Amino acid sequence: MKKMVVILFISCKLIFAADFGYVLKNVDNADILLYKGSKIEVVDSSKVMLKAFVNSKNEFFFDKNFVFKIGKLKNNSLVNKTNEYIFKLEKDKFSKDPLESWEEYEELYYEACTQCHSAHEPVEHTMLEWEGLYSSMAEQSQLDKEIGEKVLRYLKSHAKNGFVTP
Ligand code: HEC
Structure with a gap:
């Protein structure tokens, strides 16, 4: 029984393993500006998630030391403590490669x-x-x-x- 649960858990993990993508062009909308090439995680067919750190000027950085700027947060109400931002992005705007x-x-x-x-x-x-x-x-x-x-x-x-x- 225990074994079954473990196998089930592992296969779920495999099925739901995160899917990543890289934006093909600068994304610029009411909520955010995200530079070409930035890495995002696919949430569903129309939404993606960005993990980023935000400085006092609302600029997005890939790292917590603010070395690599990847864009800008335009919508203040999206600021959160988890540094995870979910927004709309069509499939043809990013590539897995x-x-x-x-x-x-x-x-x-x-x-x-x-x-x-x-x-x-x-x-x-x-x-x-x-x-x-x-x-x-x-x-x-x-x-x-x-x-x-x-x-x-x-x-x-x-x-x-x-x-x-x-
Ligand atoms: C005008 C000639 C020239 C161009 C163009 C050039 N480099 Fe250099 N680079 C050098 C010379 C000369 C050295 C070795 C001496 C030194 O470290 O200054 C060097 C060394 C390096 C080193 C080794 C430094 C170290 O301390 O290990 C790196 C890395 C490097 N270059 C990266 C780049 C990058 C990135 C670019 C493009 C933006 C670039 N180089 C364009 C002349 C050039």
């Missing part, structure tokens, strides 16, 4: 950062380390600000403690 939403920024990274040396794998460093390394490199490479921000988002998301690590 991280590459689909990140390949554009990945290309920018390899273009901008392999002119003087071979590419350093994002997973070699933490998000915070990338922030420091990036700023000294961006100066050397005279990177366009907008492209630079995308490159840094790519590095942080794929960093050792990012959310797209293999």
